[in-house]
Amino acid sequence: MLSVEEAIAAVLEGAGPLGAERTGLSDLPGRIAAEDVKAQMTQPPFAASAMDGYAVRFDDVAVGAQLRVIGEAPAGNPFKGKIAKGEAVRIFTGGAVPDGADHVVIQEDVTREGDIIAVKDAQESPRNIRAAGIDFRHGDILAKKGDRLHEIHGALFAAANIAEVSVCRRPKVAIFSNGDELKEPGAELAPGEIINSNHYALCAMIRSWGGEAVYLGCAPDSEDDIRDFFRRGAEADVIIPVGGASVGDYDYVKSAFAKEGGEIRFAKVAVRPGKPTWCGRLDDARVIGLPGNPASAIVTAALFVQPLVRRLAGEAWSAPFLKARLTAPVEANGGRESYLRAQEKDGAIAPSPNQDSSLLLPFAAANALIRRPVNAPALRDGDDVEFVRLR
Known part of the structure; x- marks a missing residue:
């Protein structure tokens, strides 16, 4: 019977990222970057106004100064000329600052009649301009290889003109329950039957760790039926049978696993709850058998399934x-x-x-x-x- 540390080490033996795939920006949260993500443009790409007002030369805006408005620069439609002494361009938030301007005087600080503005409030220093590249520049690393991506990364990458990124493939985890007494929610229960609930927690936990959880259903207490469930999970990276792993007369999961050609790595762990937890390999799939009791299943999933899923998903993870x-x-x-x-x-x-x-x-x-x-x-x-x- 292995210790918890020995069992975790056995589960993780040889485990590593499953390879990379490219994905769009709507599928990033929880994924692991498979390579550095570099900005494809500078943001902002030009000096932009931070306020609605007038683009001017700071040297021209003493209190009482009058300037002639020679054009405007709304967002997306830059003014094409250059500001000279005594001139101003009406500008709006996000608009490109015209050549020659080094300050935006906000509209509340001036009065305007026709094409003439008069400065009524003192301007302490050049301001209200966002310099090109103050967020990031072309080629900057926005996320490093191995970073766990989250909800904001989609917006960040989009702002850098990135449409898709390379991420580690999600491990596919197939789960099935076992037990004649188990029925799905909503069923009418006969005496001795109970509701099958563990897979709802396990699937959600696996998704939160970066895996793709697939519930195969509930296998009856029959070696042949259980063997069929193992075959149905053959394309998965990890197979998790829940229940049927103890020493009772109707616990057939490990014997069905053996008849399918599976190799057991360990059969018990010195942990409470969860002693019947076991681990093995079936062809290319890793198998972690969890106990059927709810607390045992959830605790052992957190201890043994979590590190495996995170490692396969590309995360450098150790027991936290x-x-x-x-x-x-x-x-x-x-x-x-x-x-x-x-x-x-x-x-x-x-x-x-x-x-x-x-x-x-x-x-x-x-x-x-x-x-x-x-x-x-x-x-x-x-x-x-x-x-x-x-x-």
Whole structure:
């Protein structure tokens, strides 16, 4: 039985980015840049007015000075001439500043009659002009290879005249449940049946880590049926069977996996909850079997599926064991590394009151898992603990 660190290392053995693909700007959030993204233009590409007013020579705008308006420069339609001494060009926000101008006097600081403006307020220094390239210049690196892209990158790349970028391919993760007792939401339940819920959390978690989650359905308690589900997931990069991994008389997942030609890497992990977690390979697909209990499935997905999905998606990722200060005591731990659902905020963390592995409700409020090492002593309010962020 492996430790958590040994299991993570085994899961990640040989794992790396799956290759690159080009994508449009609407599909960037959560993707990993496969190469440096360089600006294809300077932004802004010209000196632009930051205000509505008049483009002038600063030396000409003493209080009381009068200037002749010789044209205008709305956004997108630059004035084609050059401003000389005593001249001004009516300009609007975003308009290109004409040659010869080094200042925009705002319209509130002048009076105008016909083509003549008079400066009524003192101008302290040249201003109200955005210089060309103050945001970025052609060739600047806007995102580095390996960066995780987010919602703003689409607008940034578009402003740099980039229509598509090279990103790491999302790993395809196929999930299936197992158990005759499981029914989908909305079903009428017979005695002994329960609702199949784990895959909703797992699919959402996998997408948030940069993977493409595909739910295959629920396999009955039959080796032949389970083998068919493994075959249906054969094109995936990762296959995640949920449930059927313990030692009961109706736990057929690992035997079906073996008959399909799968090779088990490890069969148990010294972790609570989640001891039956297992890992293997089936042809080119990596397989991580998760327990069926809701808490066990979610905890072990965060510990073992998360690093694999992130690594395959191109992220340089290692288990994020962070530190926080307890706001309530925790009991001593036993012979398996344990993870307690908890709420963390601003470096303070409180364990959920009920840690039963069948319960989902505590996860609705929990955003972290407190890590309790093997045989860890009891801790008091104010002690430091390690934790893994859930969301």
